[in-house]
Amino acid sequence: MIKITFPDGSIKEYEQGITAYEIAQSISPRLAADVLAASVNNIVYDLDRKITEDSSIKLYKWDDEEAKKTFWHSSSHLMAEALEILYPGIKFGIGPSIEVGFYYDVDFGERQISEADLKNVENKMLELAREKQTFTRKDISKVEALNFFDKKGDEYKCELINDLEDGSITLYTNGLFTDLCRGPHLRDTSVIKAVKLTSIAGAYWRGNENNKMLTRIYGVTYPKKSMLDEYLVFLEEAKKRDHRKLGKELELFTFSQRVGPGLPLWLPRGAVLRERLEMFLKKVQKSYGYLPVITPHIGQKELYVTSGHYAKYGKDSFQPIHTPQEGEEFLLKPMNCPHHCEIYRNKPHSYKDLPLRYAEFGTVYRYEQSGELHGLTRVRGFTQDDAHIFCRPDQLKEEFCKVIDIVLYIFKTLDFKEYTAQISLRDPEDKEKYIGTDENWQKAEQAIIEASQEKGLKTTIELGEAAFYGPKLDFMVKDAIGRKWQLGTIQVDYNLPERFDLEYVGADDKKYRPVMIHRAPFGSMERFIAVLIEHTGGKFPLWLTPDQAVILPLSEKYNDFAKKVGELLNNYDIRASIDDRNETIGKKIRENEMKRIPFLLIVGEKEEASNSVSVRRQGVGDEGMVSIEKFVENINKEINEQFK
């Protein structure tokens, strides 16, 4: 007999060799039917795998991440089986589960598969699923494994096996398909009830662009048809919030082929939104002791040779601008820091001057690969809400903490709740990629980790994600369909002060090197606004939205009164305009509702007589008639509450 410990701490005895599925059955048949995966001593286990020693066990149902992972991973095997039947001789790469669903990388050789073929594959998968195929696990030696896949012609699998250790290799078989796999898997395929293959894409083998590009098929499966339908509806809804779609509909920004890809054009409404965001941050920064600076959009090549950016990115950037003067070269600035370093160098600094915080909404230009451009989230010309803090080493942590405070204040004011904080450190395997001394890197990494802890941030640590000159703390936010984007960033840099030979005079009259912090709480205005659009679905907070109210005269007879109301509101700094088109009130309401105008103010005979407006709130409806003064009071009250 062995002792099994459950998550609630209770212990039961079972016979040696019992399986997690049998344990679930012993508790209740209902549980056994719902359970999809299990973990034994914190290792995810097949439900039918024998448990041979005293263990603690957890049973996972659909709502548990582990169960979903197992479900989708098994689904990728099911898809592979279907593909192998439909396209014999194809070669397989890898086929993991992902956040939602799964994919499999496949080498179709000379053959091609198109989106139109996916329906066929889906049907085959459902057909195979109904066969109730079991997933059988088999331990196998490295030699045997190599033999098996070599015979099958699966060169990618052989490559994977070569990197594995003998004794740790397992195969899983479902139906006619056998795969190299660590598991775990479902008991059988019959629980897979709904299948949707979502897209086909290319993906380099092992993520290396020098390797062959395989065909990646993405899919998602569910244990119920209704769950798939729900997911598809969710995707449709998410598309409606896409900032590219809303940006067009709400007339915030546009692109022009003639201006060039990745170079957004801000329309009047978008420009107002952006200006208001800038004003908001400027005010916050002023209270934190930042000093505004302004620098040009280009700089001599020499500047970037000094900073080290030329060596790192020179070839992959916009190429130098030449002048009539032979040999003279300027570069579009890809970042603001070198300029700010030169501002620091403008005069000698005492230790008493520090920290110095230079802030600039600096527009920069980066030659992003064409395939990378994406709406406003990845562009070639964008404006960073940049600042560089020059401080003494002993001030570093405090300064870092203050920046975190600013970021958190912004997120709170704009109601961003779902963000993650990511600490990006050096790749310890590949230190060559980075510039700067080991000692400085360690100090900087330490400072970031400590500051994040002190601020109580929940962080993830990513090795190898640091910038080439220093580690960073990034705030990541998801877009409408779950893609992660980096917004705010805080980076410690010991390198640029060195390269620009920055110094300050200490109390002992000796010269010291300041530490530099790069920081951008929004990240870039473009990307931040993109994410803000998707989070709000275009319904921006009242203080921020370009048009707070639109006055709708019932007919031309009330245009004069509408104008009077508009002027009055503008005098109170309320952004109101008049829709005096010769259209029915119904149409004007509909269109302004769709433009997400927070307040529609309807004025007609009654309103003119009582010097008031009838308020209609976006998405809510008629809220009745109030005096103009009362409306102003209410709206201001609401705006003030948004800053608490």
Next chain:
RNA sequence: GCCUUUUUAGCUCAGUUGGUAGAGCAGCUCAUUCGUAAUGAGCAGGUCGCGGGUUCGAAUCCCGUGAAAGGCUCCA
């Protein structure tokens, strides 16, 4: 940059097997002067992304190229 797909009026989209373009909305004009999500009529609007080719004839077929979308790689 790579793979796949898309590209027709300002916007959203039709366009059958190749026979030189069509709707709704927006715009303009006129009528209407309206009480909480689309008033009616008329007019105008397109070298079918761009450049070649095949053909008597190309939005449609072929080649090249731009841009966009979904991924991959990249992201100072």
